[in-house]
Amino acid sequence: MGPYAKEELLACVIARLLDGARHAAVGASSPIPAAGCFLRKNFDLGFRVSLQQRRASNPFTEGSRELFDLAGQGRIDVFFLGGAQIDGGGAINLVRAEGKRFPGSFGSAYMYGVVPRTILFREEHSRRTLVPKVEFVSARGTPAALLTGKALFSWQKDKRRFRLESVHPGVSAEEIRETTGFDYDAPQQVPGTPPPSPSELNLLRGPVAREIGENYPEFARRVWGSS
Amino acid sequence: MEVVRALIRKKARNLRLLGVPILGLSADLLIGAGCVAEVETSAVSLGEAGLAPRFTDAVEKKSLLVKDATCPAIHCALQAAEKGVPFMPLAGIGASDLLKERKDWKVQGDLVLVPAIRPDIALFHARWADEAGNVWVGRRRELATAAHASRLVFVSFEEKKPGDMLEDEVLAPGVISSIYVSGVAHTPRGAWPLGMPGLYGADDLHVSQYAKAARTRDGFQRYLDEWVHTPRKNSSPA
Numbered sequence: 001m002g003p004y005a006k007e008e009l010l011a012c013v014i015a016r017l018l019d020g021a022r023h024a025a026v027g028a029s030s031p032i033p034a035a036g037c038f039l040r041k042n043f044d045l046g047f048r049v050s051l052q053q054r055r056a057s058n059p060f061t062e063g064s065r066e067l068f069d070l071a072g073q074g075r076i077d078v079f080f081l082g083g084a085q086i087d088g089g090g091a092i093n094l095v096r097a098e099g100k101r102f103p104g105s106f107g108s109a110y111m112y113g114v115v116p117r118t119i120l121f122r123e124e125h126s127r128r129t130l131v132p133k134v135e136f137v138s139a140r141g142t143p144a145a146l147l148t149g150k151a152l153f154s155w156q157k158d159k160r161r162f163r164l165e166s167v168h169p170g171v172s173a174e175e176i177r178e179t180t181g182f183d184y185d186a187p188q189q190v191p192g193t194p195p196p197s198p199s200e201l202n203l204l205r206g207p208v209a210r211e212i213g214e215n216y217p218e219f220a221r222r223v224w225g226s227s
Numbered sequence: 228m229e230v231v232r233a234l235i236r237k238k239a240r241n242l243r244l245l246g247v248p249i250l251g252l253s254a255d256l257l258i259g260a261g262c263v264a265e266v267e268t269s270a271v272s273l274g275e276a277g278l279a280p281r282f283t284d285a286v287e288k289k290s291l292l293v294k295d296a297t298c299p300a301i302h303c304a305l306q307a308a309e310k311g312v313p314f315m316p317l318a319g320i321g322a323s324d325l326l327k328e329r330k331d332w333k334v335q336g337d338l339v340l341v342p343a344i345r346p347d348i349a350l351f352h353a354r355w356a357d358e359a360g361n362v363w364v365g366r367r368r369e370l371a372t373a374a375h376a377s378r379l380v381f382v383s384f385e386e387k388k389p390g391d392m393l394e395d396e397v398l399a400p401g402v403i404s405s406i407y408v409s410g411v412a413h414t415p416r417g418a419w420p421l422g423m424p425g426l427y428g429a430d431d432l433h434v435s436q437y438a439k440a441a442r443t444r445d446g447f448q449r450y451l452d453e454w455v456h457t458p459r460k461n462s463s464p465a
Contacts, residue, residue: 029274058424063368064248065302072299072318091322094270095295101286103278104270105325106249107298113319138297140322217431218275 004196006149007223008204009168010123011035012196013152014080017119017145018047024078025050025067025115027106031212031219033080033121038208039200050076051215068107071114078144079115081108082122085134088182089160090143092120093134105138112141119143125150127181151176152193153184161185166193228253229417230350230383232455235260245346246271247305247373248298252421252434255279256455258291259447267294267344269301275431276438281447295325300332300341302369307343308376314340349377352418353403354426356384359391360405363398365424374407383414385423 014036018024026034026049037049050059052067060066070076083092084102092112094105112118118141122129125148146153146162150171153162164186167173173190196204205224213220231253234242239262244254246268254271257263259281271282285291303315316338326332326339333340351370355363362382364370374380380403392398416423420430420437440446 029272058366061366061368063366063370063372065299065306065369065372068299068302096286099287101283103272104249104268104293104295105297105323106270109297109320109323109325110299110317111319113322137322137324139320216275 004201005223006168007032007035007219008196008201009193010121010147010149011039011204011208012200013147013193014119014121015039015200017147018044018078021077021117022046023048023050023076024080025052025071025076026080027052027111030080030082030121031216032123033119034216035204035208035212038211039203042203042207068110071111074114074116076115078117078119079111080119080121081112081139082120083108083129083134083138085129085131086120086122086146087131087134088162088184089133089140090120090146090155090162091134091137091140093136094138095136097135108139110139112139117144120146121148122146123149125176126179129181130179131181132183150179156185159185163187164190166191168193169195228352228419228421229414230352230381230412231256234262235451235455238262240264244268245344246296246301247369248296248301250282251279252437255281255441256451258282258285259441260451260455263291265292265294267296267301269296269298273434273438276435278438280438280441284444295328297323297325300325300339301344302372303341304344305369305372305376307341308345309372312343314342317341344376346373346377347379349373349380351382352414352423353382353384354423355386355388355392355398356382356411356413357388357390357392359393360408360411361392361402362408362411363388363392363401364403365401371403374403377407379409380407381409382411383417384411385415385417385426387413 010032014033018040024037026037040047041049081092083094084097085093094102120143143155151167152165154165156163162184167190209224241264242262243265244263249270250268271279273279286293300317303317307315318338320339331342353362353364392402420433422429440450
């Protein structure tokens with residue numbers, strides 16, 4: 001890695017994946033997707049982000065159901081989902097695996113089905129999290145991409161399979177093959193994920209860090225030493 | 228939260244909790260204290276403090292029944308109840324394994340018909356109650372829906388307002404009318420260690436200390452002894 005935090009690289013990749021989107025919603029406990037969205041908002045004036053987890057304010061006035069009502073009408077283009085397990089068929093599991101209980105499916109079962117561009121995000125990249133087949137399908141849909149702490153995959157609709165798009169700085173294509181539990185396609189030469197540009201880093205460390213600090217104080221302290 | 232601590236002290240048993248649409252610290256405390264037989268919820272989580280340790284432990288030891296749901300299904304079930312209709316249709320969830328476990332959800336083409344949920348009791352903490360028996364929840368409208376759907380509604384509140392909030396054009400949209408309210412209790416800082424938007428924030432340090440302590444049965448018991456069972460230490464330090 002270069003002179004930037006891994007969280008900053010991931011936020012930049014997310015901001016680039018939002019190209020052409022008008023409105024992204026970010027669920028609870030998702031500081032990196034939130035940072036990617038706020039970064040996008042800083043250079044794309046037509047872009048709107050609705051953060052579900054706000055401490056002081058809230059984009060909704062009809063209670064927590066309004067997010068789902070908006071999505072059901074097609075007013076949300078992008079949503080982020082993760083999981084204790086993610087499989088090669090794009091299914092996610094937030095309920096139970098290997099005898100362990102996880103929090104539960106939240107709104108995933110619905111959002112994956114109704115939001116056109118779902119970005120799968122899980123920082124841990126291991127055979128434990130990226131599995132051939134999830135033990136419980138919280139949700140299944142058509143993902144736009146899968147981003148991990150090591151690599152970016154795109155989704156091939158026709159084959160219903162992931163394709164390795166790029167590996168993050170310091171990671172090799174072989175390491176991805178070794179640490180991924182599902183099979184996927186890959187080009188002969190796998191490109192590296194472009195690192196954050198100086199202007200992206202400036203935005204992240206200024207306005208984005210401030211905005212994130214209001215809602216994810218622990219995360220902001222860890223990454224930017226601020227809150 | 229003050230009511231949750233009181234329920235633990237009273238040794239409530241066999242409660243069935245419904246998350247609207249998720250559960251958090253309150254449920255974890257009640258589960259750890261042995262008050263809960265069953266939960267229906269879309270998730271149980273402590274947010275930034277991570278997994279809910281007593282919930283996780285109880286499920287892994289099979290001492291708690293869980294009816295897994297997804298957020299919009301719970302909203303639909305309560306909306307059906309508040310309208311007095313038997314079910315509400317929901318699109319989009321057809322590919323989820325939740326349908327295999329929720330035999331009470333009926334699939335009809337691309338839709339799932341979610342039966343109404345009519346809770347015995349809605350319990351929550353609000354900013355204001357007034358002399359007319361109304362309570363104000365602001366934009367937390369899921370609390371209004373839960374109140375409309377429930378047979379009884381009990382509310383702890385921060386501050387008493389004189390008069391009738393329904394006569395105030397600015398406050399009225401955030402009000403739950405006294406028609407629905409069974410009882411209120413004045414409980415300043417009653418949400419602690421969670422926050423009350425616009426009044427005080429969550430006590431993040433306390434919640435993360437709880438998350439750590441409650442990883443073990445003994446640590447949880449020590450937490451209860453210190454913060455729930457001990458007089459004068461059972462509420463906000465401020």
